[in-house]
């Protein structure tokens with residue numbers, strides 16, 4: 001049996017039809033588009049040969065008792081597309097100098113003086129929610145690069161980003177030509193500036209930062 005709607009139901013349906021919002025133009029209801037992380041130069045110190053230990057803890061080299069010298073930084077975030085969707089399985093790599101500004105690279109002068117307890121390079125696969133994390137060192141400035149930075153790559157099917165991350169508020173940033181080039185559009189600052197906070201609950205004296213990598 002087909003039930004006929006009551007007059008009260010018809011009245012409510014009519015009221016809803018009157019109150020129903022007019023459909024918004026498509027651009028008004030789409031998710032906000034995220035600013036993409038800017039491409040930056042790879043620089044001269046991407047490893048020619050990867051260290052035997054290439055995990056995401058750069059402060060502790062497997063098989064060594066000593067821990068790297070420097071201030072520990074927990075860097076984590078997500079790899080996203082510009083619609084905010086996570087890119088799971090992205091390969092995220094970082095590399096940086098030790099706390100004396102020395103890279104583990106044949107082109108680095110004074111390489112023999114480097115801190116051998118610092119891994120210098122690490123990589124990790126983003127999880128199903130696009131999350132990545134590293135335990136590394138707070139970067140330091142060195143000759144020619146007043147903006148302390150961490151080099152970064154993120155790659156997956158159909159994309160390959162190379163960039164660099166800086167410490168928000170560091171006075172050396174504005175003197176650094178690569179930082180200035182990467183932040184000509186002020187909106188890009190949030191993609192390349194790490195805002196450091198004490199890593200309370202993780203380890204004493206360490207800093208933590210969260211920074212999403214947005215693939216354009």
Ligand SMILES: [Fe+2]
Nearest residue numbers: 043145149151
């Ligand atoms: Fe560098």
